[in-house]
Amino acid sequence: MYWNAAPEMISALVIIVILINSRDAHAMPTTRDRMFTFTLYYSLFCFLLNFASIQTVYHYLIVPRWVNMVVNTAYFALYPPVTLVFIFYILLYAFEQAPPEHRVRLKTTSAIILGSTFVYEVIVVLNFTYGWLFYLDETNKYFRGPINRISLILAIFHIIVGLITVFRERQYLDRFFFKVVLWFPMISLGIVIVQILYLEIVLTGTALAIAILSVYLNFQTRRISIDNLTQYPNRESFVSNLENLAHHNKKAMVMVVSLDNFKSVNDTFGQKRGDMFIKLVADKLQELCPKGQVYRYGGDELGLIADSVNGQSVVERIANQFTYQWKVEGVTTRLSASIATLELPFRADPSADPITLLDHTVRTAKNRGKGQTINCDTMILRTIRRKSQLSDRLLQAIATDSLSLDYQPIFSLDSGNMEMAEALLRMEDEQMGTIHPAEFIPLAEELGIIGELGRWVLEKVCILLDEIRSKGREMPVISVNFSSLQFADGNIVRDILGIVSHYRIPAGTINLEITESTFIGSSFHEALSVMESLIVHGINFHLDDFGTGYSNLSYMVNLPFTCIKLDKSLLWDVQEHNRMHHFIESLIKVVRQMDFRVIVEGVENEQQVAYLRKIGCDMVQGYYFSPPLGRSDFIKILESKSFHPLSPIHRM
């Protein structure tokens, strides 16, 4: 009998190449990944077996009869299950994506496939007696038995059953994978048909190799998973591995290490060295936790999935590492990191999304200052829940127009007249009660609805001004808070001018207040161009919260502000720190010399008023003179002549 085993050899080579290449791709292997690797090894073993079987059949005259029998029986017993392993691999993938309640389908299919394989294996055993698959004559020569092709039929049967099962879950599968899964049986069927027609060419392994190759290519396309800079798996791998761990309730200690102020490291040492520092930190994390896996989670953020057993000591070691210096290319620096840790399964809510938990924990750590390590606990979960409830309520409030505005007067300290008022947004929720703007404004920024909110505020202010004018009274000047994120909105100038001109608001009536600290993040030229386009239409800009965070004097000097608002914390510090006295005094002097007007906010008592008078402060805003007033109260004080800061009637 002549057998051509060349295709089989080439297929074995293909499998070896895939095996070598896929070895490092799975940093944190899942059951399915392990199964894939197992399939590769198992198929290699089968190729060897096939080769051995061909050799024993050829050299029957010198091979002992029992060897010939054992090798060929092993071939029949072990080769067909390789298709089975591969089909299970595909089924596992499909059912990772399908809804959990469909798992019963996986069980049924498994039962059919395993049951039929069992029957087949019984036939293999019975072959010793009956020679159904093959038999050896008295000279030890090999002959095909009457149902020799049953292994092929079994493979076809398994492929069809697997295919039907996968097909039923098609709506949950990504398109690319589905295509691969569809092509695999077609190619295999083609090969099996060729095999039946040309029995002397051994092609079973080729079918297998093609199938494995297609799945491997699928892997590669979907997973360009290694981060170029650090050579560790990227964010997508981290996310999918975490989801997988959470889905299967696996135990692990997960960490996100976020470098603090990394921008300044880049600014000081240059981008290239900055990158080297990130790589160095990544390597260090891997060294400190050799059994875990490091990931590049974000620009200056690294992820780590570690064993839960000594997770806590790993966290401590990592946090401790940041007390030392870091050195690359001869430069040395200290780095600080905010660390978020999460123990899986997350007991407080096993169904919570681990990425949301980690992101939130990192942000909490960052907000608490540099170098903090925070474990995600019930309290963090509670704030996440509150935030999600609040975003629902906020969107609802915008949709139903149920937000409101307060107006807080700003007085001239010299004349005692109200010079202008600041519009402040208020949110009163039936379920959640009063919500502070410091909570919902950042949320609106995060949700990307701050622009809409800003337009809403401006429109309400214009409606009020229009109403005051229609009563024949003089319109007050109103300051509206403006989020720096709104600069990035390409339609911002058109929108603001649209509203202002619709209500025919005269030039000089609307100021926009921009907070200094958030402002710094946005592009200078973008900001300048928006400001200039609005200024020509009579809208003035005030720099809010001056003196908090990182003061960037060049922004203050180079952008066309007309007024600087000193943050309340500066004034409040005066009482505690004597040197602050001189600082504020000089600051006000300098700012006024530069032709800015100055507003000091947060004036709460008489001593502060006396002090501000002494240093020649221009305008004041604070509870001492008036708290923010509801719309009708504000209209009332506009109409009342008795409202005067020297005789504060609206003191809290």
Ligand code: C2E
């Ligand atoms: P802000 O612009 O610095 O507004 C001044 C804040 O100080 C207001 O808090 C006001 O009620 C409070 N305040 C005024 N006088 C005193 C005082 O004497 N003592 C004390 N302790 N506080 C005083 P509010 O209304 O809670 O607003 C907080 C922040 O929310 C505002 O800070 C502003 O950044 C933001 N915000 C409010 N409304 C809007 C809005 O319509 N749009 C945007 N983008 N942000 C807004």
Ligand code: CA
């Ligand atoms: Ca303000």
Ligand code: CA
């Ligand atoms: Ca302020």
